[in-house]
Amino acid sequence: MAFEGLTERLQGAISGLRRKGKVTDADLRDTMREIRMALLDADVNYTVVKEFVRNVREKASGANVLEGLNPAQQIVSIVNDELVEMMGDEATPLNKSPKIPTVIMMVGLQGAGKTTTAGKLANKLKREQNARPFMIAADVYRPAAIQQLQTIGEQIDVPVFELGTDVDPRDIVRQGLDAAREAKADYVFIDAAGRLQIDEALMQELADIKDIAQPDEIMLVVDAMTGQNATETAEGFNERLGITGVALTKLDGDTRGGAALSIRAVTGKPIKFVGQGEKMDDLDVFYPDRMASRILGMGDMMTLIEKAQKDYDEKQAEETMEKMKSSTFDFNDFLDQMEQVQNMGPMEDLIKMIPGMANNPALKNVQMDPKDMEHIKAIVYSMTPAERENPDLLNPSRRRRLAAGSGRPIVEVNRMIKQFNEMKKMMGQVLNGNTQGMEQMMGALGMGGNGAGVGGGLQGKMANVAMKQMARRVKKNKKKRRK
Template sequence: MAFEGLAARLQDTLTKIRGKGKVSEQDVKDMMREVRLALLEADVNFKVVKQFIASVKEKALGQEVMKSLTPGQQVIKVVNEELTALMGSEQSKIAVAPKAPTIVMMVGLQGAGKTTTTAKLANHLRKNHNRKPLLVACDIYRPAAIKQLETLGKQLDMPVFSLGDQVSPVEIAKQAVQKAKEEHHDYVILDTAGRLHIDETLMKELTDIKEMVKPDEILLVVDSMTGQDAVNVAESFNEQLDVTGAVLTKLDGDTRGGAAISIKAVTNTPIKFAGMGEKIDQLEPFHPERMASRILGMGDVLSLIEKAQTNVDEEKAKELEKKLRTMDFTFDDFLEQLEQVKSMGPLEDLLGMMPGMNKKGMKDLKVDEHQLVRVEAIVKSMTPLEKRDPAVINGSRRKRIAKGSGTTIQDVNRLLKQFEDMKKMMKQMTGMQAGKGKKRGKGLGGFKLPF
């Protein structure tokens, strides 16, 4: 996670004050000194840090906090609220034009991940909002840009409008909008050119495109790993184009994350999306309150639930629950569930969304993704009968399965035992839920990995 260093420093600082029955003014000052250092180390703009510290200190030393029953927790609540406000208070959604198509213009420097983000956004709009986007190749200068967008469009089975590299980007944008109207696309996403540095030629071209097609949304794609420079870039683009929102890329990388905290405060431009990985579906709407919770070690359960709802088939989940209750759960069902869990993203990312998982002692917990591969190999080495009825797996069968999966007999034995234990536990859990009459919705059907 981008905020790992900041999160660790802030959580250590807040832990010292959390359990205090009484908090003095000196306690708050000491904590603010640590918070200031943590934010500056994370490359947060120094003016933003100064303003943030002053605001937190004023509220933390207020009568309501100091005289409350749990002043330590109240101070943390203030930090959480101010951190959320700093990043935008609430989610800023992508624009929807009164009359289709909605035109989205993607801008940014070369290397920020603009073309990939263009495709990711189109995928997000289709998958989550049932939209019909048209991708437009307006970058005629970078040799591979048009080809890259066409390849991504093919991967997504989505149309890409291109007139090659001999027609002006302004004309391409104009014709693309007309094409979108004719073919009833409800979004037009323009992948514009970038430069290594901001220059007059680039800005003239972008303002010309803006004047021609009058976009409903101008999204600035910013590389989170460039730190404070990202804020300077955002300021420059915003001054000349009136950017309507930012998309932070590489937020999953080894970066200090200060850009995310600074951009909204410095430019008053909301962060609308965050790129959380290289895969085409790893673009998430940016929720300031959820990001603040992640940074402060409070987890992000809502995003975790949304991931499950997006990736887990509801009918299959209900069928699984029925099988668990009747003990008909087989290794074929197990494999199916494993695939659904894997589709939600890296397990470490999922664990990071759970409250307390990035606290001391837990944040260094590593999930061995290779373990999933080994488990999968063991199950796939079983015959259809063995998957249906593991009781038939005797000594010679175990030996064959171990050899076929490249694992040991001990690995096979361990999985078989865990599988039986899991079935019994899930039978008890579904029975308890049914007894309490709890409503069960979309989810993982009570499935839990056996390791």
């Protein structure tokens, strides 16, 4: 996962401060030196690093911070704020034309994921806004580019206009726009040509297409794994075309993450989307505050909540919450929840979005085998309908039968049932407003008042904000249904 190395280095730099009751100017200098090296090693642009370190040092060197309570926590907060500002303060929406259709020109180097990102974005608009997207295959140079776009179009049920590889891309765009208007599309994606590197012929062709299409959005697709080159690519395209936004791909790869931290600061243009996976729905809006939180190891509760909301049926989710509150949650519900969680992505990635978990030493380099989930399912499937509905029936002899039926050791069966009962009890306490249950849960996540882990108090605040936001959304959805 991106930023893991940077997260570890930044946590290491700040953890030394946390152990000190008082922080001196010398301590701050040492910490800032470590932060500077961590950012440079992550391939963040040198000028950007220099500015970042200067800003943090100026804000952290005052007496209010160094001589105040919890100076390390305050410094973490300052670093967090500067990371957010560096990446753009807030999420930037897709540009939209006052007239139909909105034209989005996709540009980028070969191999960055431009064609796939066009499909992901079209799919996102169709799924979330009930839009009518339309795609134009204007890349006539890369082998199989047109075929790839057609395959994606079939997969997401979006029309693709193409005239083959022997027609000038400019003519393809002209005729494609006419076809899009005739089809009454409200979004048109132009999959323009790429190259292995920026050259004059490419830029002239793209400039001509820009003049023809008058796009509302020129979306540059950049491979996060290219590090410092990603920033240089963004600068080159921006100078010639005036890009309006960036989509960062392969953020789930083995990358140092510097591109995400540098592009906005260098070009002044926002990162609007990030791709993390191969599926057509693996495209997320870029939130600078959430990314800063993840970089500092403080989790990303809001993204976790949104992932859950995207995959959960609202009515089913509320029924499950009511069952948890009344302690009638059973193994049938548990199976449903497991299916939903598996749809959200790898378990280790989800856990790291929980405040306090991302920098938990016990979870360092954790790899959760998908087979473990299948083993749990096998145990549940071995239960009778009555046992699933009433877990209290699972006496020792029944548990031995489950072990034989699922092919799992009796110890594993006992552990799974114990964990189920503990989870059920804790969630019931939390949902019924039991503060002790909430404290137990917060403590388990490293979010207690004393703050297990660097910036624990800040993690607690972020978790509380996320939980309030979730409560507001549930209330809002209930009002909508009543209307």
